[in-house]
Amino acid sequence: MSAHHVQSPATAPDDVADLARWADDGAPPAQPRSSPAAWLRVGAELGDRLVDLAGRQDLLVTCRPGTRSGAPAAFSPSLAEVEFDARLFAPLQPHEINPRIVGDEERYPAAWGVFVHEAAHAAHSIWTEPAGAAPRVVEAALLLEESRVEGQHLLRRPTDRTYLRASARTLVMPDIAHPTLQGIEQAAGAAALILGRRDIGILDAAETRAVAELCEQVLDAPLLATLTRIWGAAQQCADHDATTMLAHAQEWCDALDAATPALPVPGNLTDLLSDAAGAVMNSMAATDAADLAAQAAATHAMAAQSKAQAEDRAQRAGQRRKAAATAKSVFNPRSTTVDPDGTPAPYGNPVTGSRKPTAAERSAAARLSRALRAAAYRERTEERTTSPTPPGRLNMRAALARDAQRAAGSVPTAEPFTHTRRRTSPTPPLRVGIAVDVSGSMSAATGPVASAAWIVARAAALTDPDSRTATVAYDMHLTALTRPSNRAPERVTLFEANGGNHNLADAIDALDHGLDLSRPGAGRLLVIVTDAHYGSDETAQAVTRVKRLTAAGCAVLQLTLTTESQHLPGTTLLHLPKPSSAPAAIAKAATDAIRKAR
Incomplete structure (x- = not known):
């Protein structure tokens, strides 16, 4: 693998001219426009965080406006590289983004969710397609892989669910609004992307009801049940098991081929799927807003409780000081x-x-x-302990049991000596x-x-x-x-x-x-x-x-x-x-x- 490192100035020539032109007009200096070079630091810091997210240290992260694939982000197994579109951070500028600081991702949850998704690919998309595999089957396997890797990632890092939810609109909506598949395969792909995430716990069943109802109408209930079973089995597939993954993909293609002649496809299927997916996203937004409100209320309640406890402690301390002063004076x-x-x-x-x-x-x-x-007299307390050796009073039954255990060749567990310790309780x-x-x-x-x-x-x-x-x-x-x-x-x-x-x-x-x-x-x-x-x-x-x-x-x-x-x-x-x-x-x-x- 070869790499090209191009040293570019942080400020473009046009920016230099602007700065010179307005240097002495009394206004704040113009801010230079961001350039690909300005995102190098962000990409390097994303690479540092990728070690924890993916558990790998051999990956390179490139962050620049736009990607070679045109996708918001992409993982290339052959290059061990994660491409990340810097425009996902909008409206933040490079100098405002510090991924190396844990917690900084809370300011851009959707962009971080996309990054987590690619980290899941880097950690779990390890299987490689065998030579001679049908391209359609490989595409179906990659479709099933989308929800599988997120499910596997949640097993390791369940707290990333919030970010994966935030990234769903960025990842799913473009695939539905600009489909590469046609006919019932388009509806099946939307079901795999949205309902598959429902089954691994990223989306809630109530949130995905609009897509589930539309897909049941378009695909028919038996076919949807078959596809649900297939992506559920694929989600349990091991990371290295290319054979099983392709077998599920082949079963997926066979199910669609068998059902295609009998299922009419609406002419406005793309619009219907986009509307249903939009309803899902709106429901997600409402759920997340309610969760944030509940979390904020809980945080506020905890803060109020802590403040009340602190005030109570301060009040008690003040009362103790006042009582001490009163006692001293009295x-x-x-x-x-x-x-x-x-x-x-x-x-x-x-x-x-x-x-x-x-x-x-x-x-x-x-x-x-x-x-x-x-009234103050307290009886002495007695504490009896046993041991295999003296001192103590010999219990013959326990001694015979110990001899029998030793004769049988087992480890002796009987403790024949009993010792009684008497303690005097203090008088209050x-x-x-x-x-x-x-x-x-x-x-x-x-x-x-x-x-x-x-x-x-x-x-x-x-x-x-x-x-x-x-x-x-x-x-x-x-x-x-x-x-x-x-x-x-x-x-x-x-x-x-x-x-x-x-x-x-x-x-x-x-x-x-x-x-x-x-x-x-x-x-x-x-x-x-x-x-x-x-x-x-x-x-x-x-x-x-x-x-x-x-x-x-x-x-x-x-x-x-x-x-x-x-x-x-x-x-x-x-x-x-x-x-x-x-x-x-x-x-x-x-x-x-x-x-x-x-």
């Missing part, structure tokens, strides 16, 4: 009252003093500590946060809640060194009655309830961050002592925090003292007719929480 070293923004409140501290715990409170703390330790610590409403309607709860906070803190410290409790009083301001610590407070903190408004949301944030109520691995309990007579905004903010804690596995208990109290959604409501029963109720809830810890 649990300050001096236990001063703070505003929601963390600044010290000039007035409104509900703490009135402290006292020593009573003997009854000490006894209650000891009982609760024992109950918590019992306890996290208890108490948020007590100190607005004016909650004055009856101050004494019992102060006692309960000391009892729970004392019992948790006696149960596990990793256990922590904390109590926050809230109205519009926040005050730490007990701080997150594993040490029991020495005295009972006394407080009063004469505040106004409510700020439960920030109180929950402070307790959540200070005690890690949202983190698994401990028995977690949040106790809210309130009648919940809140405004709608206050309730909504508190319920959002409660739902977040319950979703994380933290138990949330609401204690009320009057029947007129409101129930906060998401909490377990417990009505206490006697305020003095609050310590026992909180102790029972803490015991249940550590028993269910995960």
